[in-house]
Amino acid sequence: MPDNWGYVLAAYGLAAAALLGYWRHLVRRARALVTRRRTT
């Protein structure tokens, strides 16, 4: 069977994008909380 590296890269790339995206979402939420605290 051919190696299909494109499929391997797609699977790892999409998993990394999903995990990084979720992490960034948490970081932004935490920053927004800090900003809100400072302003109130």
Add this chain to the structure above:
Amino acid sequence: MAAAIRPLGWLALLAVLAGLGMAFGYAPREVVQGNVQRIMYVHVPAVLTAYLAFALVLVGSIGYLASARAGWDRLAAGAAELGVLFTGITIVSGSIWGKPTWGTWWTWDARLTSTAILFLVYVGYLLLRAMVDEPERRGRFAAVVGIVGAANIPIVHFSVKWWRALHQPSTILGPEPSPIAAPIAAALFTNWVAFTLLFAYLLARRIEIARLEDAAIAGAVRAR
């Protein structure tokens, strides 16, 4: 707890790098499938992490119904969010793996269908949480869905045993000794540890943010 989150994040990152090293540098090219089999080091740890997440939703839901303490609800909500994320990764990586090996992106096989149902049940759980504003009602309604939804976990896991499926039977967490070669098993185990640490880090952050948000809302209510 907040002070321990950052070191846990660094530990998770190191474990992920070790997992990538094992998946691409240590584990051999699989004889039948070739290098596309390396998708397994994402696919299997992702589903095991999703099982763990949904088991924690069950624990948090029971804890909340028994005690009405907000901490249990925050655990359940955070674990559900991450469970959906890791189930999504499982489905997408499995679909990408399926195309070159089965010749199709998707088939209504028992394992795939039950996993899709599991995913949709917990998306529903998150939508329900988003629709109910009052925290105690939200916690109670969500806890019921969290407990009922957990019944899907054994259905997903044993679906390949109970029904004729295109998906291969369990090679780990099965009753028989695993037939996986030692280097492949070592790479799989490293990635499973990495995913578990990553999950623990993201869950700890998610719970901490929810705790601070709840405190901010309580503070705003008191100030009125």
